[in-house]
Amino acid sequence: MTALHGSTQDISLRADVLVLGGGPAATWAALTAARAGAAVVLADKGYCGTSGAAAASNNNVWYVKDPAEYGRHFAERFRSGGGLSERGWTGAVLERAVRQLHLLGELGYPFPRKEDGTLNYATLRGPDYMRFMRQQIRRAGVTILDHSPMLGLIFDEVEGRVTGAHGITRDGARWRVAAGATVIATGGCAFLGGALGTNVCTGDGHLAAGEVGASFSGMEFSNQYGLSAAFSSVTKGLPFIWASYSRQDGSEIAVEDEDAFVSVARVLVDEPVFAVFDRASGDVERWLRSGQSNAFLPYDRMGIDPFRERFPVGLRLEGTVRGTGGIRLTGRDCATGVAGLYAAGDAASREPIVGGRTGGGSPNAAWAIVTGAWAGEAASRFATSLRGAPPLSMPPPDILRIADPVVAREVLVREVWSLRTNLFRSEAGLVSAQQALDAASRAPVAEGPTLLQARSARAMLYVARLAYTGALRRRESRALHQRTDYPQSNGRHAYRQVIAGTDALSVTAGPVAVEAIYSQEGMLP
Structure with missing residues (x-):
């Protein structure tokens, strides 16, 4: 080197x-x-x-x-x-x-x-x-x-x-x-x-x-969201396996979806939701506190016993991280x-x-x-395999694509963090969000932000545009992607969506290598 x-x-x-x-x-x-x-x-x-x-x-x-x-x-x-x-x-x-x-x-x-x-x-x-x-x-x-x-x-x-x-x-x-x-x-x-x-x-x-x-x-x-206490940034999901959920008045919220955060989100878009880990036995409580100690620090700081006291919950967007x-x-x-x-x-x-x-x-x-x-x-x-080749040239980088961090954050909070737009999707909501993301990408960059901040702002807008482009094209509900206007899965849509481009995005279908498998529950396609 x-x-x-x-x-x-x-x-x-x-x-x-x-x-x-x-x-x-x-x-x-x-x-x-x-x-x-x-x-x-x-x-x-x-x-x-x-x-x-x-x-x-x-x-x-x-x-x-x-x-x-x-x-x-x-x-x-x-x-x-x-x-x-x-x-x-x-x-x-x-x-x-x-x-x-x-x-x-x-x-x-x-x-x-x-x-x-x-x-x-x-x-x-x-x-x-x-x-x-x-x-x-x-x-x-x-x-x-x-x-x-x-x-x-x-x-x-x-x-x-x-x-x-x-x-x-x-x-x-x-x-x-x-x-x-x-x-x-x-x-x-x-x-x-x-x-x-x-x-x-x-x-x-x-x-x-x-x-x-x-x-x-x-x-x-x-569009993965992580459950957490409303006052915490820790989205460790394991303790919530033993959680019961309720509304402000104490009425129970049934978990009907495969992912608990979806059931919570259906209520949370309109009103506060509370949880308590009251389904955990004493042994489970000790095991959780031992193995997930950082997850309980926010409760301890607030003076809350989450195994016996209700606490407000929130959802934090984890995007493609999870x-x-x-x-x-x-x-x-x-x-x-x-x-x-x-x-x-x-x-x-x-x-x-x-x-x-x-x-x-x-x-x-x-x-x-x-x-x-x-x-x-x-x-x-x-x-x-390239050793022995002539030394690489180091051409100067092209002009960087950047965006205004303040404008980007406002749009991301409104259009991407939003449960109504990003979790419970519809064509009208996605189209409106895409237009806002596109406009933010084109907006002039104000004086003040660092080059890194402006570059990262553009990157987040880009990833959001990729996500919503794919969400618009998949006109069905499948796994995390749920469309309120297309609530059913369509077997013909079991393909990958391949997206390319930067300013203009294109979408093509990619194959899935589906092999017949046997399990205790029978054969899957």
Whole structure:
């Protein structure tokens, strides 16, 4: 890795592989590429090891050691995800997740132990996990650029491929990295909805990927909301399994939907909703407080016993962080269809393993680990095949697409956070929201915001436009995507929606590899 020309303040580097992001997918990509012999640079918007959703809480992982169980896990996701997941992808992710978690143990990560004394590979303590991953990539020789958000990718028109990226540091210096291959692992987009750890999840990688020709799928399933106490940013769903819900007057709210947050939302659009974890036994209460301690800090600070006292609840938009949509992968090497560009983790569409339903919890954690490893391997292979080629040029970046952060936030709160528009969808509401998003994207940028703020504002508007474009085109209700004007699922619509473009968006149909499977409940198509 060698420094390029530049001022003493600006940073210019060369590497085999550039990884953008700092969460599980990014660190696994960096570690895997470095262990394969590649020179790696990782650039994170925050501080690698502490920023992002995974570092903020405990992580359950889809750990299935017995291949005979793969079919059952696939069947569950196939049903709940609207028939859009694929058995081949599911089996491959489950198999590789076991290998990677065992490697993590071999590297020294202190997994907790079960009552029988065996290691519990299905649980990762977020802060410890991400601190450990930072240590591992440093030991592997990865160069880390902390507090160095990416502003865009560098695309060499002559080479016809992505040749790196550029960004800005916390101190205002500019950085560029020329790389043989680049991995986007910048996380999902939560539209600044306020869920813990998602303040850095503003869709920057999505916009950069779209600008160089990458496409997206599953964007109509990006409307996942997280249940939380109204005074809390913690959207851990596990305690709410034991919750009862009621209105202001104490009358009970029945949970009739597969996702409790939908039943709560039906009432919450008009009036306050309250919850209490009164269905938990004493043993469950002790287990929850022990394993999900950060989830109970907000209650303790408010002097509320959530197992015995009612508390007001709210819904925080988690978007594609716990929804599904993202950059479309063309294969299990995590290629994007753009030469030299790979994607992993929440930045990539999880449709192949969860369909149109949230993968919140264990599938998401496994997906980040596995796609990070796959992307790191593929990026390393691609980059090392280019060794000996002439030095890469570093053309100046094109004029950046930006938006006014104040205008963007107003539109996002009104049109994207809105339960009426984004959760209970209709053509009239979606068309009106699209018009507002388009207008905000074209609005002049006022003086004052930083380049990063203006770029992230444009990225969030872009991801919202992708989501609503997909929602308008899918004229049915399926999994997370619910249309009040098309309340039924249409079997003929079991396809992927592939969206491409930046200013103008196009939508095409993509196939789903549906295989006949057998389970205890019978055969599914």
